[in-house]
Amino acid sequence: MDHATGTGTGPSVLVVDDDADVRFAIRMTLEWAAARYRIVAEAASGEEAVARWRELRPDFVVLDAQLPVMSGLDAARSILAEDPAQTIVLCTGLVDDAVQQAASDLGVRAVLIKTALSSLPDLLRR
Numbered sequence: 001m002d003h004a005t006g007t008g009t010g011p012s013v014l015v016v017d018d019d020a021d022v023r024f025a026i027r028m029t030l031e032w033a034a035a036r037y038r039i040v041a042e043a044a045s046g047e048e049a050v051a052r053w054r055e056l057r058p059d060f061v062v063l064d065a066q067l068p069v070m071s072g073l074d075a076a077r078s079i080l081a082e083d084p085a086q087t088i089v090l091c092t093g094l095v096d097d098a099v100q101q102a103a104s105d106l107g108v109r110a111v112l113i114k115t116a117l118s119s120l121p122d123l124l125r126r
Contacts, residue, residue, distance in 0.1 A: 010036040011059035011124070016049040016075070017042075017091065018067055025117055026062055026091075033121035046070025050078045053086075060124050065092040065099055065111070073102055080107050089123055 013030055017023045023042050030037035040056050043049040046067045053061060061079065065072040076088050088108045092099060100111045110123045 010038055012040045012056070013037050013060045013062060013124075014049065014052055014056060014058040015039055015042045015062050016044070016046075016052075016067070016072070017062075017064040018044045019064075020044075022064070022091075022114065026120065029117050029120055030062075030124075035121060035125065037121070037124070046072060046075035049075045053079050054082075057083075059087065061086065061088045062120065063088055063090050065090050065103075073099070073106065076103065076106050076108050087124070089120065091117075 015023050015026045017026065027039045027042070030039065040058050041052045043052050047070050049061070049063060063072045063076055067075065072090055076090060079086050079088065084107055090103045090108050090111045091114050092111060093114050095113050103111050109126070112120060112123060
């Protein structure tokens, strides 16, 4: 489990990815954005994501689609079942129509390919 408290003063974000380097890239992208997003925690699994979300209730969740044991879609399903208004952006290494459709059906705000992380702050502002 990897908790982090960012230096931003803006909206709170939970970052979930099983790759520490990707979590770092997301954290830097958001903390350096104009809105100065505040990373309140990081998680490396779907189960941990749901637990941290329940504990912290961040403004946004940035969630990897491919996580061990509980997928990002399953974690999103659990979170959105409790709070349908929660803003979630699902990140993926490959764009997959089935994943995009499933995410949309759940109420996920957007599916973002990881090579386009620089557009993440704009997605959260929508």
